[in-house]
Amino acid sequence: MSLKTPMQKPSFNEIIVLIEDSKQKAFSQVNSTLIELYWNIGQYISKKTIQEKWGKSIVQELAIFIKQKEPMIQGFSDKNLWRMKQFFETYKENTKLSPLVREITWTNNLLILSASKSEEEREFYIWLSIKERYSKRELERQIKSGVYERTMLSNQKISESLKQLPQDSANIFRDIYCLEFLGLGTQHSENDLQMSLVTYLKEFILEIGKDFCFMGQEYRVQVGQKDFKIDLLFYHRELKCMVAFELKIDEFSPSYLGQLEFYLEALDRDVKKEYENPSIGVLLCRQKDDEVVEYALSRSLSPTVISQYETKLIPKKVLRDKLNELYKALDANKDELT
Numbered sequence: 001m002s003l004k005t006p007m008q009k010p011s012f013n014e015i016i017v018l019i020e021d022s023k024q025k026a027f028s029q030v031n032s033t034l035i036e037l038y039w040n041i042g043q044y045i046s047k048k049t050i051q052e053k054w055g056k057s058i059v060q061e062l063a064i065f066i067k068q069k070e071p072m073i074q075g076f077s078d079k080n081l082w083r084m085k086q087f088f089e090t091y092k093e094n095t096k097l098s099p100l101v102r103e104i105t106w107t108n109n110l111l112i113l114s115a116s117k118s119e120e121e122r123e124f125y126i127w128l129s130i131k132e133r134y135s136k137r138e139l140e141r142q143i144k145s146g147v148y149e150r151t152m153l154s155n156q157k158i159s160e161s162l163k164q165l166p167q168d169s170a171n172i173f174r175d176i177y178c179l180e181f182l183g184l185g186t187q188h189s190e191n192d193l194q195m196s197l198v199t200y201l202k203e204f205i206l207e208i209g210k211d212f213c214f215m216g217q218e219y220r221v222q223v224g225q226k227d228f229k230i231d232l233l234f235y236h237r238e239l240k241c242m243v244a245f246e247l248k249i250d251e252f253s254p255s256y257l258g259q260l261e262f263y264l265e266a267l268d269r270d271v272k273k274e275y276e277n278p279s280i281g282v283l284l285c286r287q288k289d290d291e292v293v294e295y296a297l298s299r300s301l302s303p304t305v306i307s308q309y310e311t312k313l314i315p316k317k318v319l320r321d322k323l324n325e326l327y328k329a330l331d332a333n334k335d336e337l338t
Contacts, residue, residue, distance in 0.1 A: 097126060115143045160297075167240060182196040182311065184311045201214060231244075246283050252306055254292065256285070
């Protein structure tokens with residue numbers, strides 16, 4: 001008597017992937033068409049304000065006219081029409097950014113337009129929105145937390161060992177990480193910090209970047225006969241390398257650097273695959289003295305980032321002032337060298 005093997009239930013996941021991919025393409029096409037429409041309307045109004053001296057009253061008449069002719073279509077109030085004009089005038093001469101604004105939503109375009117103080121800041125958030133596919137809420141949080149300023153600060157303080165890596169780490173790391181979503185009080189332990197970051201992993205990955213993939217908490221590496229544990233280990237898709245986060249609830253001490261360098265050596269010798277790039281370490285401290293950090297990193301051979309974390313959002317003005325101070329200091333050093 002033969003036993004029939006029960007038929008394996010077929011998997012239809014590939015069809016779902018095709019459907020989702022098609023939906024994304026359709027959304028992108030609709031969004032691009034909508035942004036093109038707003039661009040053309042903004043261009044039209046901009047020309048009329050110059051050539052025929054259009055003012056608020058005429059644009060209000062235009063908004064009423066559109067509503068009468070197309071009563072089912074929303075979003076063409078006089079206020080939005082002026083925004084379309086501002087949108088066109090901001091990017092009309094920027095051949096690099098004008099194609100890119102069509103790749104993000106109108107809502108995100110307006111957020112970037114209203115919050116950014118410079119062309120460089122607008123470019124940063126546009127690229128980041130495209131790369132990370134931010135929702136309105138996610139982009140609002142990133143702008144409010146000063147991701148641009150925090151990233152630019154980190155780019156200026158990047159260590160020489162990090163610059164020598166085959167992978168370009170610009171715009172990846174932050175000088176200050178904002179962890180307001182954890183709800184931690186002023187007094188907390190390293191275990192509290194680690195457990196909270198794992199609990200709020202989704203929010204933490206939004207803060208550090210969506211290309212980070214979580215590999216483990218207290219990730220074990222064995223050297224000789226001893227086991228060592230890395231607080232948090234991630235893999236970064238773009239950098240194609242592991243990134244080890246070590247957590248410290250006090251001020252940065254140069255002695256912390258040796259521990260992290262040891263972990264990076266263990267990862268690269270025993271865990272890293274042949275096709276992957278050298279591992280990077282992030283030492284996340286409660287506070288840091290930038291001069292002490294600079295001295296500590298000047299002789300370090302391991303690619304590391306020394307950052308601090310805040311349990312509350314920092315006012316953007318404070319971050320902007322800090323970035324401007326750094327730029328002034330760098331310009332002063334250049335003048336001394338010349």
